[in-house]
Amino acid sequence: MELDGAETSREGASLPGDRSPSALGHAFSKILLYLTGLEARRRNTRDISFKDLIALIEATECDRLFERGGEPHHKMPETLGEVAKALEKYAAPPKEEEGEGFLCGENEEDKRRFTVILGLLKPTLNKESWKNNPAVKHVFSWTLQQVTRPWLNQHLERILPPSLLISDDYQTENKILGVRCLHHIVLNVPVADLLQYNRAQVLYHAIFNHLYMPEYHLIEAVLLCLLDLFPVLEKAQHWKGDAARTTTHCDEVLQLILTHMEPEHRLLLRRTYARNLPAFVRRLGILTVRHLKRLERVIIGYLEVYDGPEEEARLKILETLKLVMQYSWPRISCRLVVLLKALLKLICDVARDPSLTPEPVKNALLQEATDGLILLDRCSRGQVKDLLARTLLSCTDTTVVSCIRRVQQDSEGMSYHGI
Numbered sequence: 001m002e003l004d005g006a007e008t009s010r011e012g013a014s015l016p017g018d019r020s021p022s023a024l025g026h027a028f029s030k031i032l033l034y035l036t037g038l039e040a041r042r043r044n045t046r047d048i049s050f051k052d053l054i055a056l057i058e059a060t061e062c063d064r065l066f067e068r069g070g071e072p073h074h075k076m077p078e079t080l081g082e083v084a085k086a087l088e089k090y091a092a093p094p095k096e097e098e099g100e101g102f103l104c105g106e107n108e109e110d111k112r113r114f115t116v117i118l119g120l121l122k123p124t125l126n127k128e129s130w131k132n133n134p135a136v137k138h139v140f141s142w143t144l145q146q147v148t149r150p151w152l153n154q155h156l157e158r159i160l161p162p163s164l165l166i167s168d169d170y171q172t173e174n175k176i177l178g179v180r181c182l183h184h185i186v187l188n189v190p191v192a193d194l195l196q197y198n199r200a201q202v203l204y205h206a207i208f209n210h211l212y213m214p215e216y217h218l219i220e221a222v223l224l225c226l227l228d229l230f231p232v233l234e235k236a237q238h239w240k241g242d243a244a245r246t247t248t249h250c251d252e253v254l255q256l257i258l259t260h261m262e263p264e265h266r267l268l269l270r271r272t273y274a275r276n277l278p279a280f281v282r283r284l285g286i287l288t289v290r291h292l293k294r295l296e297r298v299i300i301g302y303l304e305v306y307d308g309p310e311e312e313a314r315l316k317i318l319e320t321l322k323l324v325m326q327y328s329w330p331r332i333s334c335r336l337v338v339l340l341k342a343l344l345k346l347i348c349d350v351a352r353d354p355s356l357t358p359e360p361v362k363n364a365l366l367q368e369a370t371d372g373l374i375l376l377d378r379c380s381r382g383q384v385k386d387l388l389a390r391t392l393l394s395c396t397d398t399t400v401v402s403c404i405r406r407v408q409q410d411s412e413g414m415s416y417h418g419i
Contacts, residue, residue, distance in 0.1 A: 024060060025079055028056070028079045028083055029079060031049055031053050031056070031083065032079065032082055032083050034049040035049050035083070035087070053083070103143070103146055103147055103151075114143070114147055114151070114155065115155070115158075117139075117143050118143075118155065118158045118159070121139065121140050121143075121162075122158070124136045125137075125140060125165070126165075127165060130165065137166055137177060140166075141166075141177050141180065144159055144163070144181055144185075145180075145184050148188045149188045149189075149190075152185070152188045153189045153190055156185070156189055159181070159185060160199065162181075163181035164178070164182070164202075164206055165178070166178030166181065167182060167206060167210075168206065172215045172217070175210060175213070175215075175218050176218050179207060179210065179218070179225055180221055182203055182206070182207060182225060183221070183224065183225035185203075186225060186228050186232065187228055191231075191232050191235050195232065200229065200232050200233050201233070203229060204226075207222055207226060207229070208222075208226070208252075208253065211256055211257070211260070214266070216266075216268040216269045216271070219269065219273070220272050220275075220276070223253075223257075223276040224276070226253055227276070227279050227280070227283065230248070230249055230250050230283060233248075233249045234248060234249075247290075248284075250280060250283050250284055251287070251290060251291075254280045254284065254291055255291065257273055257276075257277070257280070258294040258298055259294075260273065261274075261277075261302075262297060262298055262301065267307065267313075270302065270305075270307070271307065271313045274302060274312070274313040274314075274316040274317050274320070275312065275313075275316050277316060277317070277320045278319045278320050278323055281320055281323040281324055282323060284327075285327050286327050286328060288324055288328050289328045289331055292328060292331055292335075296335060296339075298317075299317055299320065299321050299324075299342070300339075300342045302314060302317040303317055303342050303343075303345075303346050304346075309355075309357050310361060311357065311361050314365060315364060315365065315368060318369060318372055321339070321372055322368075322371060322372055325372070325375045325376060325379055326375065329378075329379040332376065332379035333379055333380045333381070336376065336383055336384070339372075339376055340373070340376060340384060340387065343369050343373050343376070344400075346369050347366060347369050347370070347400055347403050348397070348400055350362050350365045350366055350369070350399075351399035352397070366399065366403055369403070370403045370406055370407060373388075373403070373407045374406075377407060384407065385407065388404045388407060388408065391404060392405075
């Protein structure tokens with residue numbers, strides 16, 4: 001390929017010193033055309049363009065590369081920027097080959113890429129040496145998370161030990177990185193492979209121990225991983241209909257979470273626990289009744305505490321309360337007075353809140369609390385409606401009165417079965 005006098009030859013001829021910015025710009029534009037045009041699909045054309053570009057850069061003084069010509073269309077920095085963008089496309093694998101396709105493609109060469117990378121990382125990912133080069137753990141984590149089903153399970157023996165090793169470190173950032181690697185494995189390896197050789201139990205115990213660390217980022221990663229690991233662990237459990245259901249791993253984790261939630265005063269941890277609590281209640285369903293006493297204390301305690309402008313913790317606790325009432329409604333009527341007082345207190349506090357809490361957040365809290373009262377009324381077969389009728393006689397706050405009236409209107413004439 002030739003570049004009309006402004007280019008250097010591929011044999012490495014130098015660019016004359018008196019070349020104008022206009023000529024340089026024209027040379028780079030010509031190379032750019034070959035890198036981005038239809039001919040760029042040909043490997044031979046690309047290789048020649050790369051050689052010409054190298055020769056042109058080597059033959060030109062650095063300062064002259066950023067000169068601007070007298071004419072408006074001769075803007076060297078802008079042209080070089082376009083050339084750099086074109087080169088980026090060739091520096092990284094094409095989009096159709098990125099990540100999973102690049103590492104585990106259809107042909108044999110692609111399939112070996114992930115194996116080769118793991119082989120290169122293996123000497124530096126053992127217990128004695130993995131901390132010598134901090135970049136290794138990030139390379140391993142990123143590469144691992146590019147490979148999903150159905151290719152990941154064939155590499156399970158190579159990826160599980162390093163992931164456990166990283167998660168078992170004393171530094172929180174390494175624990176989080178390791179837990180995320182383990183979470184990816186749980187999501188992308190078949191259940192049968194995880195249950196084989198008791199791997200799922202090993203994963204569970206390794207992750208469960210992190211719940212004792214008061215780091216909200218770590219707790220978030222651990223809880224998300226455990227929620228996806230529970231279905232795997234439950235596959236190994238066999239329940240006979242004539243016997244009481246055994247305590248599950250989900251029961252064990254929820255019990256520990258509630259134990260930590262009760263005295264917790266750090267807002268970030270409170271939000272993390274509250275954010276994940278509804279998922280645990282959904283997971284257990286009617287078996288939530290095993291934890292009702294402690295759940296009641298946690299719910300009431302969290303509803304009393306202001307959580308900042310976004311009120312994330314209280315909103316999630318209200319969601320949890322609604323789920324608890326739906327799943328264990330026969331046990332709710334005996335807790336009617338306690339829950340009614342907590343919800344009414346919340347409504348009054350929000351209605352009279354002088355803080356900078358945004359109106360949409362206040363409205364969401366009032367909406368959720370009102371929905372909770374409606375559910376509570378159905379669980380108690382209309383007792384809430386009767387008790388609220390007396391409250392209306394003495395209440396003067398229009399917001400509170402509006403919420404109470406909505407409870408009465410929505411509850412009238414509705415069945416109390418099938419909540």
